[in-house]
Amino acid sequence: MANIQWFPGHMTKAKRQMEANLKLCDMVIELRDARIPLSSKNPMIDKMIQKKPRLIILTKKDKADEKETEKWIKFLKDETTEVISVDSTTENVIPKIVAASKKVCKPKLDRMISKGIRPRALRSMVCGIPNVGKSTLINKIAQKKVAKTSDKPGVTRSLQWVKLNKDLELLDTPGVLWPKFESEEVGYNLAIVGSINDNILNLDDIVIYALRKLMKDYPQRLESRYSITLDSDVFKVLDAISIKKGWLLRGNQIDYDRAMKVILNEIRDEKLGRITWEKVNETNQ
Numbered sequence: 001m002a003n004i005q006w007f008p009g010h011m012t013k014a015k016r017q018m019e020a021n022l023k024l025c026d027m028v029i030e031l032r033d034a035r036i037p038l039s040s041k042n043p044m045i046d047k048m049i050q051k052k053p054r055l056i057i058l059t060k061k062d063k064a065d066e067k068e069t070e071k072w073i074k075f076l077k078d079e080t081t082e083v084i085s086v087d088s089t090t091e092n093v094i095p096k097i098v099a100a101s102k103k104v105c106k107p108k109l110d111r112m113i114s115k116g117i118r119p120r121a122l123r124s125m126v127c128g129i130p131n132v133g134k135s136t137l138i139n140k141i142a143q144k145k146v147a148k149t150s151d152k153p154g155v156t157r158s159l160q161w162v163k164l165n166k167d168l169e170l171l172d173t174p175g176v177l178w179p180k181f182e183s184e185e186v187g188y189n190l191a192i193v194g195s196i197n198d199n200i201l202n203l204d205d206i207v208i209y210a211l212r213k214l215m216k217d218y219p220q221r222l223e224s225r226y227s228i229t230l231d232s233d234v235f236k237v238l239d240a241i242s243i244k245k246g247w248l249l250r251g252n253q254i255d256y257d258r259a260m261k262v263i264l265n266e267i268r269d270e271k272l273g274r275i276t277w278e279k280v281n282e283t284n285q
Contacts (some may be wrong), residue, residue: 026122026123030042031132032057035064037072055083055100058072059134060088065276068276068279088136094164097164131195135172192264206264212234215232225266227244242255242259247259
C-alpha cells in the first residue's frame, strides 16, 4: 500500500503555501472526521505547526457514535489544543468556534491586553484532509458560498481569507493528504468514509475490513440490519448477508461484486447507524 502514488502536484504546492502563510497566523484550526479522529489526522500538519495553538474540530459528528466522540474530545485535548465537535450542516457553529479559539489563544490575548494593546481579530489557518467537510464549514461560517463543496476529495485548490467577525479571520487551505499511509488500517478507514478516491484501494478489502470492525464493535447493528446471526468468520457473515438480501447470480452463486458495492454504500448512507471506526481505548497515541 505504501507504494501507491497518490500525492498530486496541487497538494505539494498547497503544503508549500501553508508553510509560507503559517507565520501570519496566531493559531491553526485542524478539521478531522469524528468517525476516524486519528486516521483523518495529517502527520504533516503536526510537523508544520509544532507548538502553535490549535483547535481540533471533529466534523460530521452527526455521523459518528456520540459516546465515542465525547471520549475523543477528552483524549485529544492538551495544554495547546482545544477540541470541539460540530455538525456543519445544521448547527450554528460560529459561537462555538470563536469561544474555543479565544480559549486556546488566551495566553496571547492576555499578553496583548497587559501591554495595553487592544486585541485584534485572531488569524487562524484552517486545514484538514480532503472531504473532511472543510468547505461546508467555511461556507457556514461565512454565511455565503465562498468555497466549493463536493463529496469528491480534493475540491479546494487555493488559499483564501474569510472574515468570520471582529474576533476571528480564517485562512482557508486546500485539503492536503500525505505521501503514504502509516498503516493499512489508516487507508481502509479513509476509504470507508470517502476521504480518498474509491479506486485507490481494493473494494473487496475495504468491505471485509469494515465488516470485521462492525462484527467487533457493532455486532447488533449487523444482525438487525441484515436479519442474520453472526458467525466468527467474516466470509460466512458476508455470505449470510448476501443470501438474505438475494444478491445471487444464476445457480444461486453469490454476486460478490454487488454485495461489496451495496454494503459499502449502506455504511456510507448510515443504514447501519452512526459509527465511529476508531476507539480511544485501542490507541496509545
